[in-house]
Amino acid sequence: MKIRQYLLKLEDDLMTGGGRWVADFTESFRELPLGDTNFDMVILGNTRPRGFLLSRFFAWVALPNYPVACFAYSDDPDLKRLSSSLKAIAEYREKEEMPWAWLVIVNEGPFSPRAQALVERNDSKEIGIALVDLASQEITASKSYIGRRMGRLAKRFK
Numbered sequence: 001m002k003i004r005q006y007l008l009k010l011e012d013d014l015m016t017g018g019g020r021w022v023a024d025f026t027e028s029f030r031e032l033p034l035g036d037t038n039f040d041m042v043i044l045g046n047t048r049p050r051g052f053l054l055s056r057f058f059a060w061v062a063l064p065n066y067p068v069a070c071f072a073y074s075d076d077p078d079l080k081r082l083s084s085s086l087k088a089i090a091e092y093r094e095k096e097e098m099p100w101a102w103l104v105i106v107n108e109g110p111f112s113p114r115a116q117a118l119v120e121r122n123d124s125k126e127i128g129i130a131l132v133d134l135a136s137q138e139i140t141a142s143k144s145y146i147g148r149r150m151g152r153l154a155k156r157f158k
Helices: 003-018 053-062 082-096 113-121 145-157
Strands: 024-034 037-046 067-074 101-107 127-133 138-141
Touching (some): 003 024, 003 037, 003 067, 003 101, 003 145, 024 082, 037 082, 067 082, 082 101, 101 145, 113 127, 113 138, 127 145, 138 145
Parallel strands (some): 067 101, 101 127
Antiparallel strands (some): 024 037, 037 067, 127 138
């Protein structure tokens, strides 16, 4: 599978309800520059799900409506752009008052052991990170709850 195909599948899955356990994703952007990073894809949504009349009313009354996002970029097996990407995401989160976001880094080959260890040690509750190696179909996800969830979602494309 190629990176573009993977990103299309990820976008389709999130936009059609694959991430509904935590958010309703409604907008998608390609080649979005933020800070020093050009993200291949950014998908935006919010935590208040859509539904029929009764479930929509319950969601409006009982659930907060926070904005959330999934950022994706590719071809960085050593994670040289990770620091600038996390900084750009943090600034975007602060500006949009976003409680959390996902970062998916896709590569058509293996990530360095240092890169995998760096992501596995990340326990940030605000940004969940997943490394997707399309060649071996391996997913490395951060230890935070949203990182683990993104890892499970990303495995759907094996």
